[in-house]
Amino acid sequence: MRYFFRRLIHTMFxxxxxxxxxxxxxxxxxGDYFEEMRLNPQISQATVAAMRSKYGLDQPLPKRYFRWMQxxxxxxxxxxxxxxxxxxxxxxxxxxxxxxxxATAALLSWLVAIPLGVWSSSRKAKWLDRVLTxxxxxxxxxPDLMLALVLxxxxxxxxxxxxxxxHDIRFSRLNAWGKVEDTVAHIFLPVMCLVLGSLPIxxxxxxxxxxxxxxxxxxxxxxxxxxxxxxxxxLYALPAAANPLxxxxxxxxxxxxxxSLLVEVLMSWPGIGxxxxxxxxxxxxxxxxxAVMFSTLFLVGGNLLADLLLYLADPRIRME
Amino acid sequence: MIRDHKLWLILxxxxxxxxxxxxxxxFAPYDFASQERAIPFAPPSRLHFVDPEGHFHMRPFVYLxxxxxxxxxxxxxxxxxxxAFPLRFFVRGARYKIAxxxxxxxxxxxxxxxARIYLAGSDDYGRDQFxxxxxxxxxxxxxxxxxxGVSLALGLVLGALAGFxxxxxxxxxxxxxxxxxxxxxxxxLFAVRAFxxxxxxxxxAFLMLVLVIGMVGWARPARLIRGVLLSAKERNYVLAxxxxxxxxxxxxxxxxxxxxxxxxxxxxxxxxxxxxxxxxTLSFLGxxxxxxxxxxxxxxxxxxxxxxxxxxxxxxxxxxxxxSVFLLYYQLCKxxxxxxxxxxx
Amino acid sequence: MVxxxxxxxxxxxxxxxxxxKRYAQGHWFARKKYLIEALSGVEFSIRPRSTLAxxxxxxxxxxxxxxxxARLEEPSSGEIWYEGKSLLDLPSKDRxxxxxxxxxxxxxxxxxxxxxxSAVEIVAEPLVIHGEGSKVDRRERALTAMEQTGLSPQWxxxxxxxxxxGQRQRLALARALVLxxxxxxxxxxxxxxxxxxxxxxxxxLLDIQAxxxxxxxxxxHDLALVSNIAxxxxxxxxxxxxxxxxxxxxxxxxxxxxxxQLIASIPRLGSHA
Numbered sequence: 017m018r019y020f021f022r023r024l025i026h027t028m029f030x031x032x033x034x035x036x037x038x039x040x041x042x043x044x045x046x047g048d049y050f051e052e053m054r055l056n057p058q059i060s061q062a063t064v065a066a067m068r069s070k071y072g073l074d075q076p077l078p079k080r081y082f083r084w085m086q087x088x089x090x091x092x093x094x095x096x097x098x099x100x101x102x103x104x105x106x107x108x109x110x111x112x113x114x115x116x117x118x119a120t121a122a123l124l125s126w127l128v129a130i131p132l133g134v135w136s137s138s139r140k141a142k143w144l145d146r147v148l149t150x151x152x153x154x155x156x157x158x159p160d161l162m163l164a165l166v167l168x169x170x171x172x173x174x175x176x177x178x179x180x181x182x183h184d185i186r187f188s189r190l191n192a193w194g195k196v197e198d199t200v201a202h203i204f205l206p207v208m209c210l211v212l213g214s215l216p217i218x219x220x221x222x223x224x225x226x227x228x229x230x231x232x233x234x235x236x237x238x239x240x241x242x243x244x245x246x247x248x249x250x251l252y253a254l255p256a257a258a259n260p261l262x263x264x265x266x267x268x269x270x271x272x273x274x275x276s277l278l279v280e281v282l283m284s285w286p287g288i289g290x291x292x293x294x295x296x297x298x299x300x301x302x303x304x305x306x307a308v309m310f311s312t313l314f315l316v317g318g319n320l321l322a323d324l325l326l327y328l329a330d331p332r333i334r335m336e
Numbered sequence: 337m338i339r340d341h342k343l344w345l346i347l348x349x350x351x352x353x354x355x356x357x358x359x360x361x362x363f364a365p366y367d368f369a370s371q372e373r374a375i376p377f378a379p380p381s382r383l384h385f386v387d388p389e390g391h392f393h394m395r396p397f398v399y400l401x402x403x404x405x406x407x408x409x410x411x412x413x414x415x416x417x418x419x420a421f422p423l424r425f426f427v428r429g430a431r432y433k434i435a436x437x438x439x440x441x442x443x444x445x446x447x448x449x450x451a452r453i454y455l456a457g458s459d460d461y462g463r464d465q466f467x468x469x470x471x472x473x474x475x476x477x478x479x480x481x482x483x484x485g486v487s488l489a490l491g492l493v494l495g496a497l498a499g500f501x502x503x504x505x506x507x508x509x510x511x512x513x514x515x516x517x518x519x520x521x522x523x524x525l526f527a528v529r530a531f532x533x534x535x536x537x538x539x540x541a542f543l544m545l546v547l548v549i550g551m552v553g554w555a556r557p558a559r560l561i562r563g564v565l566l567s568a569k570e571r572n573y574v575l576a577x578x579x580x581x582x583x584x585x586x587x588x589x590x591x592x593x594x595x596x597x598x599x600x601x602x603x604x605x606x607x608x609x610x611x612x613x614x615x616x617t618l619s620f621l622g623x624x625x626x627x628x629x630x631x632x633x634x635x636x637x638x639x640x641x642x643x644x645x646x647x648x649x650x651x652x653x654x655x656x657x658x659x660s661v662f663l664l665y666y667q668l669c670k671x672x673x674x675x676x677x678x679x680x681x
Numbered sequence: 682m683v684x685x686x687x688x689x690x691x692x693x694x695x696x697x698x699x700x701x702k703r704y705a706q707g708h709w710f711a712r713k714k715y716l717i718e719a720l721s722g723v724e725f726s727i728r729p730r731s732t733l734a735x736x737x738x739x740x741x742x743x744x745x746x747x748x749x750x751a752r753l754e755e756p757s758s759g760e761i762w763y764e765g766k767s768l769l770d771l772p773s774k775d776r777x778x779x780x781x782x783x784x785x786x787x788x789x790x791x792x793x794x795x796x797x798x799s800a801v802e803i804v805a806e807p808l809v810i811h812g813e814g815s816k817v818d819r820r821e822r823a824l825t826a827m828e829q830t831g832l833s834p835q836w837x838x839x840x841x842x843x844x845x846x847g848q849r850q851r852l853a854l855a856r857a858l859v860l861x862x863x864x865x866x867x868x869x870x871x872x873x874x875x876x877x878x879x880x881x882x883x884x885x886l887l888d889i890q891a892x893x894x895x896x897x898x899x900x901x902h903d904l905a906l907v908s909n910i911a912x913x914x915x916x917x918x919x920x921x922x923x924x925x926x927x928x929x930x931x932x933x934x935x936x937x938x939x940x941x942q943l944i945a946s947i948p949r950l951g952s953h954a
Binding site for chain 3: 573577580586590591
Binding site for chain 1: 511514515518519520521522523524526527528529530531534613616617620621622623636639640642645646652655658659662663666
């Protein structure tokens with residue numbers, strides 16, 4: 017329990033650090049949201065100056081940071097200039113979608129990677145293993161960007177899947193089952209892309225972790241005792257290889273988040289990704305900082321989850 | 337030295353790709369900005385050996401692309417067989433400067449005007465995709481390589497400071513590294529990019545990409561290098577040399593840093609493709625190098641329009657180039673990882 | 682008796698007084714820092730051309746003592762005198778001079794030799810650090826030093842990984858000798874070697890001591906070995922020297938209970954457990 021308390025405090029410090037870092041970048045950046053306005057001859061300089069002072073952009077940086085912190089404590093996370101609302105409701109709506117996408121993708125890719133990795137490691141250097149290894153090596157070299165484009169192309173050519181958005185326009189008129197069906201159809205393409213993108217890394221790690229374990233004496237003795245191979249693989253070897261894999265889980269959350277940023281933009285999935293790109297193009301700094309903070313929160317959340325799993329899986333850590 | 341043919345083969349292919357891209361003005365038949373508005377999305381030119389009368393020619397030739405009569409669709413073209421334009425090597429074309437000083441107009445190959453040779457088709461402005469691919473490689477390949485250099489240099493200095501001196505320096509550097517690693521790195525990259533001006537001239541944009549990508553990624557190499565140095569400096573031969581009165585600089589140079597060289601090499605091979613992708617992603621989303629200067633990222637950006645995506649397969653060519661470069665780098669990485677353990681540097 | 686008086690009057694080469702070393706454990710901003718006392722008030726002196734052995738169980742502070750004397754670690758308090766000069770507040774011009782005079786040989790020769798360098802590069806390293814001679818000159822001196830320790834100069838360009846354990850320790854010894862030191866600290870230098878090779882090395886060390894007028898501080902946990910090489914023995918426990926006397930005296934008439942236990946624990950042929 018104390019362990020998680022410590023981790024929580026650590027997380028708070030981390031988020032604080034991230035926010036300070038973001039503000040430092042703001043300080044170094046030339047121009048802001050109202051810079052564009054200034055170029056517009058229809059808006060008087062006085063108006064621009066007034067708006068700047070209204071949002072506190074004319075204040076020195078520490079003061080702005082302090083004001084922002086106050087707004088964080090109020091649960092607003094700053095103010096978006098382009099949407100003219102506090103940042104939090106904007107982000108929360110989007111974050112739900114990102115969470116739905118990445119969680120589904122994480123779950124699916126692990127569900128596929130574990131059996132494949134175990135299977136491949138048990139047939140080391142046989143043709144199946146070679147095929148899988150070659151396949152993942154090739155997949156590894158195909159960046160998410162290209163995967164997404166090719167998947168989009170297939171979807172457009174065949175018309176099997178909707179190619180963008182979260183729901184169909186008729187969504188509100190559908191019954192409950194129809195809603196689920198519609199969501200699955202829409203999420204399929206981006207999830208597919210993320211799964212294909214993260215699969216090779218997971219597969220390789222699972223395979224090498226298992227190959228190492230399968231070489232150890234206790235597995236050889238288990239096999240010697242005549243315990244069925246499936247039991248040896250999944251009940252003996254897999255738990256023994258769990259520790260590095262759980263750490264990998266924390267890491268894979270980070271890569272999935274980064275990958276989903278691009279996939280969301282390409283497949284017009286209304287997550288944090290498109291919002292972030294929009295905010296960057298509009299120079300909406302508090303929205304950018306908010307999006308970065310949220311993504312950090314996700315990543316830290318993933319790591320905490322990995323810690324929790326590790327705690328449950330490893331009696332040695334529980335003892336401490 | 338490393339005696340592995342595979343390694344040298346991969347290195348040779350990668351190096352020649354970089355060299356060709358570097359001399360794009362010679363290898364590319366056209367300038368990256370020269371347009372042919374009349375024929376947008378022209379398919380790749382077909383190289384013919386046999387003319388309509390059935391005669392065989394040793395020298396391949398191309399025909400002019402003409403809009404297909406009676407169709408309004410973009411990119412529906414037929415060949416105009418009335419005149420053949422043979423492919424010629426070492427021809428005069430668009431003028432360019434070698435190293436910014438010598439004027440030249442030699443190109444490796446080309447066809448006579450008004451015909452144009454499109455090895456990889458043309459884009460929506462009728463610009464030669466092949467030429468743009470080579471010029472775009474200058475931005476994409478070298479920004480990745482140079483950003484990897486920046487990351488490794490930063491990682492080496494900070495990792496060495498942390499690993500070799502330890503104590504307070506170590507704590508501060510490693511807490512900072514943790515901070516950078518705690519962020520999903522593409523988000524971080526975007527965030528840093530967000531605070532820089534949107535529209536900047538190409539050279540500045542290139543340098544900005546190199547610096548931003550390189551600086552965002554310093555933490556992982558720094559941590560790895562710190563780890564290596566931490567164990568390296570504890571070795572007895574380092575203590576022994578200290579006992580002979582060696583300075584910190586001597587110890588670092590002679591005994592400690594050589595331990596990190598192998599790591600630096602593999603990290604370079606790992607980071608370079610990752611950073612190429614970062615540049616491509618940024619430029620793809622319009623946050624990197626802007627038109628008309630090509631990068632593989634902004635060349636792919638036209639695929640965001642569904643009609644381009646479904647109709648013109650040659651717009652995928654930069655993506656193919658990207659995947660091949662990635663394959664090469666991953667193979668390099670693999671071979672290096674196997675070799676580095678065996679090699680005395 | 683006469684000899685004894687002479688010994689007493691000769692000026693010691695090394696004199697250590699009240700040497701203490703404490704390590705602080707814990708984080709740099711942690712409030713609770715607990716101290717580990719590796720050395721507390723160590724005192725001894727060594728006469729020129731003699732050998733003092735320091736024995737004791739592991740964790741007694743022997744290696745810390747060696748490192749403090751070799752100036753690899755800064756003692757917390759105390760004095761170290763060498764040829765009448767205090768090592769702890771030496772003028773900077775004399776610092777390299779001390780590095781030349783005092784050399785340390787480590788227990789594990791494998792980790793003490795950089796596998797990236799060749800044998801002759803390793804032996805010549807102190808010369809490089811001290812900026813002595815030309816490259817050819819340095820190589821010549823390194824090969825001579827190798828020969829002194831019984832290594833063929835033909836092996837000069839080999840990697841230390843190609844040497845056996847005993848040969849590696851000879852290589853480390855050659856490196857320690859190449860600057861012409863007067864005082865050698867041997868930190869468990871023969872531990873981990875085969876008995877026959879240990880015997881060869883003891884003979885080599887005694888030979889070199891005689892020909893080059895060296896003084897040894899020999900650190901060991903192996904009392905049997907110590908009896909072959911040392912003139913005097915100091916027994917260390919928990920950071921202090923609890924007993925010090927001539928080697929023969931120690932074995933015949935150990936005063937301290939702990940020393941008696943140490944001696945009793947030497948394995949002997951035919952002894953009963």
